[in-house]
Amino acid sequence: MVERKPVLKQQPARILDVAALAGVSVGTASKALNDTGQLSPATRERVRRAADQLGFTPDTRGRALQSGRTFTVALLTTDSSGRFSNPIMRGVEDVLSAGELATILCDTRDDPLREQHYLRSLAARRVDGIVVTGRRTEPRTPIDVSLPVVYALAASTDRADTSVIVDEQQGAASVVEHLRGLGRTRIAHVTGPDNHRSAAERASGVVDHAGTIFAGEVLFGDWSEQWGRQATDLLLRRHPELDAITCGSDQIARGACDRLRELGRAVPEDIAVTGYDNWPVMALASRPPLTSVDLQLEELGRHSAQLLLEAIAGTRRHGILELPTRLVPRESTLGL
């Protein structure tokens, strides 16, 4: 390890001090602390104890300049406060920090100028790689950098890039199979705007997998409880024989449950309801609590970070990896 003397106001303990206390050479101390070279476990342990005693922290900037890496990765997100980008961020940070990498947070706020500013700044800092994530699942234009990049949640439009997304078809199928297993045979679907990829994919997934037991229609609207209530009125008027309403989000499903209760229809005895996203604050507060599809976004973040580490190490995977969702059954289909 190359030792540089940083220009700092507080001078922390130096490796020289550690070596002196452990009674070894500076070279040996460095090898012990970096887990390199041929040393006895006892010597390594003695050096480590000396380092702990002195509160010695190696200056990783030396390691960075020597290796050509900065052990720093950026997380470029369009919205760090987003309900979807947030658990992904958490998963990414978890994997990277375990690997001793620092995660730099860059929130572009959906602003292309801010994105450009960040990319310049990250290039100047020589980060080792970038995870790009966003609030929606629409494929996005790739960023223009010559660094390892992984796209999480929203795939890159360039198939040569590495993307990790949610398998919405499988998520929709799991809902249908669950209802089929419970003997439901007349299913409808209510979801968000038809120009949102997640709404369109979930809807087509439900219709395709349900086949002849899809008895109602697909109603596109917005991602709100209010729309869930309105759509329920519409569906009951047009398809009074329904025995299940699948929804494209937990908010819509919660609205559907509220409206059914107000109309005196029992959930799930008369009509089963399913949500999507498994957002605890909605799924659990709903009356009854919602059977829902968990997107496993933290896992998606972890997977993306893992692929980025592999790309940084030289092994790049091309194309789109779709990760499975997990069905969480609750009272809105199972009853009490």
Added chain:
Amino acid sequence: MVERKPVLKQQPARILDVAALAGVSVGTASKALNDTGQLSPATRERVRRAADQLGFTPDTRGRALQSGRTFTVALLTTDSSGRFSNPIMRGVEDVLSAGELATILCDTRDDPLREQHYLRSLAARRVDGIVVTGRRTEPRTPIDVSLPVVYALAASTDRADTSVIVDEQQGAASVVEHLRGLGRTRIAHVTGPDNHRSAAERASGVVDHAGTIFAGEVLFGDWSEQWGRQATDLLLRRHPELDAITCGSDQIARGACDRLRELGRAVPEDIAVTGYDNWPVMALASRPPLTSVDLQLEELGRHSAQLLLEAIAGTRRHGILELPTRLVPRESTLGL
């Protein structure tokens, strides 16, 4: 600016290339790009255009080693997915990135061992400072580092530290004054667990400011809609004369509104209801939408980052700074 030749696979444009294209010396190019020295605006502009044209990005690691700063700040949070820490994070990142600092995200997940791991790693990276934030408002033990630190949301127990928190007394007072202005004279309060600082402070704030118009009682419970519904039943039984229920969270207030509607009591005509936190997904989905107290957490994050920048520059402010909240009036007190 010191130019170092980093060990990189892709060699980006060098300052040599920029100087050649602009027809100036390397020293002049460096001064132009670093905004130092005595140069004509025309020369600076020419160099900048050459840098843009070549896609030149200065290696900030050289600047870092020369200045003794890394232009890197850490955000240490107990929970990056938290509804409260999240907007703070966003505010912090916003201010720092505008100042060309990178924000390293460190999510300790409420685990003291993880916190220690991060603090060692941050010391090794020589970050310039740390913002510490959390999910709750209880004062916390300060972290043990010899760096500028600002505590956001949860104050440090050491009064010599710099902390930025929400002024809960002022928030509670704003709710009471709003209701007083609307002519309400018989107020009660429902909130979360009595061992949560935010619940206790909001409750005492309401009681103190209401004085004689506090006619009901304070009911402590949990932060749920279900508790809001139960507490409403209790209050109406014990204090049938109430004309306002103030709540310690939007979830509780939403539960109160639902229960009042189910009992055939009009909100706000019979009983006004107020929330707290101004969490859009609750405050807006409630029937009717909730008058609530916005904690202005993004602003709190921005303020904390600003104080950290000042501390890094050498001006440290000691003690606890309380920031005001903002009352957001909606139908649950105003009616349609």
